[in-house]
Amino acid sequence: MNDVNDFDIFAKGIKSERGQKKKVLITETVLRDAHQSLMATRMRTADMLDIAAKMDEVGYYSFEMWGGATFDAAMRFLDEDPWERLRALRRVVKKTKLQMLLRGQNLVGYKHYPDDVVREFVKRAVGNGLDIIRIFDALNDLRNMEVAADQVKKEGAHLQLSICYTISPVHTLESFVELALKMKDMGADSICIKDMAGLLSPVAAYRLTRAIKDKCDLPLQVHTHYTSGMGSMAYLAAILAGADIIDCAISPFAMGTSQPPTESLVAALKDSIYDTEIELQELVPIANHFKEIRNKYKDLIVGLTGVDINVLIYQIPGGMYSNLVSQLKEQNALDKLDLVLKEVPLVRREMGYPPLVTPTSQIVGTQATLNVLVGKRWHIVPNEVKMYFLGYYGRPPAPVDPEVAKKVIGDEKPIDCRPGEMLSPGLEEARKVIEPWILQPEDVLSYALFPNVAKDFLIKKFARTLKRDVGFEEPIEGVAYPI
Numbered sequence: 001m002n003d004v005n006d007f008d009i010f011a012k013g014i015k016s017e018r019g020q021k022k023k024v025l026i027t028e029t030v031l032r033d034a035h036q037s038l039m040a041t042r043m044r045t046a047d048m049l050d051i052a053a054k055m056d057e058v059g060y061y062s063f064e065m066w067g068g069a070t071f072d073a074a075m076r077f078l079d080e081d082p083w084e085r086l087r088a089l090r091r092v093v094k095k096t097k098l099q100m101l102l103r104g105q106n107l108v109g110y111k112h113y114p115d116d117v118v119r120e121f122v123k124r125a126v127g128n129g130l131d132i133i134r135i136f137d138a139l140n141d142l143r144n145m146e147v148a149a150d151q152v153k154k155e156g157a158h159l160q161l162s163i164c165y166t167i168s169p170v171h172t173l174e175s176f177v178e179l180a181l182k183m184k185d186m187g188a189d190s191i192c193i194k195d196m197a198g199l200l201s202p203v204a205a206y207r208l209t210r211a212i213k214d215k216c217d218l219p220l221q222v223h224t225h226y227t228s229g230m231g232s233m234a235y236l237a238a239i240l241a242g243a244d245i246i247d248c249a250i251s252p253f254a255m256g257t258s259q260p261p262t263e264s265l266v267a268a269l270k271d272s273i274y275d276t277e278i279e280l281q282e283l284v285p286i287a288n289h290f291k292e293i294r295n296k297y298k299d300l301i302v303g304l305t306g307v308d309i310n311v312l313i314y315q316i317p318g319g320m321y322s323n324l325v326s327q328l329k330e331q332n333a334l335d336k337l338d339l340v341l342k343e344v345p346l347v348r349r350e351m352g353y354p355p356l357v358t359p360t361s362q363i364v365g366t367q368a369t370l371n372v373l374v375g376k377r378w379h380i381v382p383n384e385v386k387m388y389f390l391g392y393y394g395r396p397p398a399p400v401d402p403e404v405a406k407k408v409i410g411d412e413k414p415i416d417c418r419p420g421e422m423l424s425p426g427l428e429e430a431r432k433v434i435e436p437w438i439l440q441p442e443d444v445l446s447y448a449l450f451p452n453v454a455k456d457f458l459i460k461k462f463a464r465t466l467k468r469d470v471g472f473e474e475p476i477e478g479v480a481y482p483i
Contacts, residue, residue, distance in 0.1 A: 026060055026276055029247050031043075032064045032066060034253035035253055051290070059282075065089055066100035067103075076457075087129060100132070104136060104137040113420075116426060117449070121445050122151035124445060127155075133152050137164070143395070145161060149186050149188070159187055163191065166199065167199055173208060181216055190221060198227035198311050205241070206240060209238040209242055220243050221245035222238045222245070224247070225257055231255075250290050256306065316344060324368075325337065340368050343369075343371050344356075367382065381407075389414065390414045427444060430445075
């Protein structure tokens, strides 16, 4: 493959009317990743329902509207039931596929959950209206995706398996292609290149897309963030190389740490063989609606709105960068930010080059911060880091530094099995605890995933719904009513 001359396809594909038409499909992310990236996942269900029917008429391939941090945030900050959001949007959206992001064995949380919880979650998610489930693992450890993937296939939904894109000596074109082929063998209906940090350059996007499409005949979707400023260019290059679907966000919630703007990509591909067949005019009322929503929540806008070159130098995603700043502010040590940024790549190398995405971004970031603040590297090690070195998050992409491992876990031997195998079933125990307040089968899952947050939420929901308390001597002021 001649990578330089391959870019000549631009003239053949965009400037020429010749060639077989290849409609590019668009997944709209404003209902999940876009507001998660820019306003800490605070958009309410009502804000979505007011425009969902109009969005359904546009011709999108899918709406990414569930998963990621939305599940936790709905209960914790919005006092909303995430299951009801899914059902409510399903009732309104008749034509467009509904899609979620699922963190493999982590589901929508930040740790591994037992297999019975994973299977029941997938079953209920599909049963409540999801069409497509995109599964990834922070380490690209396919073992952590097996159970969820198997259940998606059993439920008859579309299984999309994702490659977490990152840059390191061990993350090569060959390794990514091998991963895609293994995903096909696992039953994937499509593959996603998931660039969670905005690292994907146009050249890398073209080469990676071309390499995968040459060996794997499954539909290929590309996901990136605009943090580095390269997002739209990366999408165009990927399309020229054969990508089938791209993730975009309507313009008021685009760019920065979010996705490239929907309208720009629609306009860019117009009258080419890649025409999305979405009319730009149809997007105007949608953009206007979300302009109002952004203004409504302007005090909550926390995501980067411009370009951050740090993501290219240190490979730090926008959310991770914000967390580092927050941690240092709490310690009155913001002046040490540059030192922490330089420490992150060192810690990442010593930990076997994990891609920096939830939860590994938090694990690496916290350790790097501690190394700087303590003034002695690897002197204080959080339990999550120890569990990582012991293999409970999965298999690192490369061997960890043996000297560092000795400091962290001593003579303990890491596990070699699939981490989920180490966990006892969790559904029945969750059901016993929350039984007095169960209003729907999904409540058990909410508690199993986030026990502290969900218990408080479910008790209040029970009281609001039935106008009575169960299990309390005193009513909950403002939300509950005594029998």
